Each structure stands twice: as structure tokens, then as C-alpha cells.
Amino acid sequence: MTAKPMTKTQLVATLAEEMGSDKKSASAALDAISAVITREVSNGGAVTLPGIGKVFTRERPARTVLNPATGEQIHKDADKVVKVTIAKALKDSVNG
Known part of the structure; x- marks a missing residue:
């Protein structure tokens, strides 16, 4: 836990x-x-936090998604999502 x-x-x-x-x-x-x-x-920029990681946006293309309740296919427009990549130093400190 x-x-x-x-x-x-x-x-x-x-x-x-x-x-x-x-x-x-x-x-x-x-x-x-x-x-x-x-x-x-x-x-639209990115910020690097030394020793922690990088915060940035990524554009997702328009796509067709499935509604899990009805099984219906729905068109979803292009959008942006916030992503975080973790620095190698942080990964190593957790795993080592």
C-alpha cells in the first residue's frame, strides 16, 4: 500500500x-x-524543473473514440494535453 x-x-x-x-x-x-x-x-512552452522533469503540452490529433456505455463511435476534435516527463535522476533515486 x-x-x-x-x-x-x-x-x-x-x-x-x-x-x-x-x-x-x-x-x-x-x-x-x-x-x-x-x-x-x-x-505552448515547456518548463524544465532540474532533477524533477519537464512539463510541456502535446497536441492530440482529431480521432474517433468509443463510448464505453453505448458502444457508439464518437468524433473527438483535436486538443492539447499537458505532459510531464520525469528526469532520469529522479527515476534513478526511486529505483536505486
């Missing part, structure tokens, strides 16, 4: 401890990072 994911409150507290700062500054830093990533990715 896996542990529960860290909540934002827990993340802010841990970040403040690591930074040697108060929770207000840590929360502001986390919010700023989130805002930068959101702005860049929504504008």
Missing part, C-alpha cells in the same frame, strides 16, 4: 524548513513557481 500524497500544507511546511524560512515565504515561492509553469505551458 502506498502512502498518502503530501498535501499543499505539508509541502509548504517542509519547503519552509528546507529553505530556513517561514511558511508565508515558502507558500509565496510555491505559488510563484506554479504560476510560472501554468503561464509557460498554457502559452
Whole structure:
């Protein structure tokens, strides 16, 4: 069984401890990072978080999908999805 994911409150507290700062500054830093990533990715760019991974958008072409409830085929328009590729250093730290 896996542990529960860290909540934002827990993340802010841990970040403040690591930074040697108060929770207000840590929360502001986390919010700023989130805002930068959101702005860049929504504008079609990509953001690399060193040691963690890369956040970017990928375009999906128009396609035909199957409605699982009715079995009916439905046309789905092209859209964009947010993707995250995990850095090798993080993968290695988990597996090694």
C-alpha cells in the first residue's frame, strides 16, 4: 500500500524548513513557481524543473473514440494535453 500524497500544507511546511524560512515565504515561492509553469505551458512552452522533469503540452490529433456505455463511435476534435516527463535522476533515486 502506498502512502498518502503530501498535501499543499505539508509541502509548504517542509519547503519552509528546507529553505530556513517561514511558511508565508515558502507558500509565496510555491505559488510563484506554479504560476510560472501554468503561464509557460498554457502559452505552448515547456518548463524544465532540474532533477524533477519537464512539463510541456502535446497536441492530440482529431480521432474517433468509443463510448464505453453505448458502444457508439464518437468524433473527438483535436486538443492539447499537458505532459510531464520525469528526469532520469529522479527515476534513478526511486529505483536505486
